[in-house]
Amino acid sequence: xxxxxxxxxxxxxxxxxxxxxxxxxxxxxxxxxxxxxxxxxxxxxxxxxxxxxxxxxxxxxxxxxxxxxxxxxxxxxxxxxxxxxxxxxxxxxxxxxxxxxxxxxxxxxxxxxxxxxxxxxxxxxxxxxxxxxxxxxxxxxxxxxxxxxxxxxxxxxxxxxxxxxxxxxxxxxxxxxx
Numbered sequence: 001x002x003x004x005x006x007x008x009x010x011x012x013x014x015x016x017x018x019x020x021x022x023x024x025x026x027x028x029x030x031x032x033x034x035x036x037x038x039x040x041x042x043x044x045x046x047x048x049x050x051x052x053x054x055x056x057x058x059x060x061x062x063x064x065x066x067x068x069x070x071x072x073x074x075x076x077x078x079x080x081x082x083x084x085x086x087x088x089x090x091x092x093x094x095x096x097x098x099x100x101x102x103x104x105x106x107x108x109x110x111x112x113x114x115x116x117x118x119x120x121x122x123x124x125x126x127x128x129x130x131x132x133x134x135x136x137x138x139x140x141x142x143x144x145x146x147x148x149x150x151x152x153x154x155x156x157x158x159x160x161x162x163x164x165x166x167x168x169x170x171x172x173x174x175x176x177x178x
Contacts, residue, residue, distance in 0.1 A: 002120065006130075006132065008136060011171065021128070031059045032061050065116055067116075074125060087105050095144075114162065164178075165178055
């Protein structure tokens with residue numbers, strides 16, 4: 001079963017996703033965040049304290065299939081951070097990201113996620129993916145922000161198409177949309 005959970009910042013999507021596995025011991029939490037400052041360190045610590053200590057954690061943005069083990073349940077939190085990490089790895093210090101490079105970035109992100117999903121499905125495992133709905137707010141004032149928003153929106157569409165179920169979480173309330 002592949003489940004995508006989306007919503008805005010602090011909407012309750014991670015809590016909802018974690019609760020799907022609350023009674024499971026064989027869970028791998030795929031963490032995509034990188035710690036680059038004190039705030040991110042605190043956010044990671046908060047996420048770690050919210051889930052059972054016996055869940056195995058895999059940290060990374062590439063070769064996500066390396067997270068797979070004997071466990072049957074996987075939670076990737078979150079696609080949005082994975083997108084930004086891969087995007088900035090591939091674009092480095094570019095001030096303008098043309099459509100060709102945008103396409104390459106999007107395809108790399110999709111390939112990482114699609115390969116994980118395919119193996120999860122083949123093995124009969126479960127995967128819950130968490131992402132942010134980034135298109136509901138203001139249009140970013142700069143080019144890089146707009147490129148990120150556009151790539152993330154298209155990635156969300158592509159992953160939703162591969163998912164068995166999709167939930168939108170708003171104000172802590174999950175609504176099944178697929």
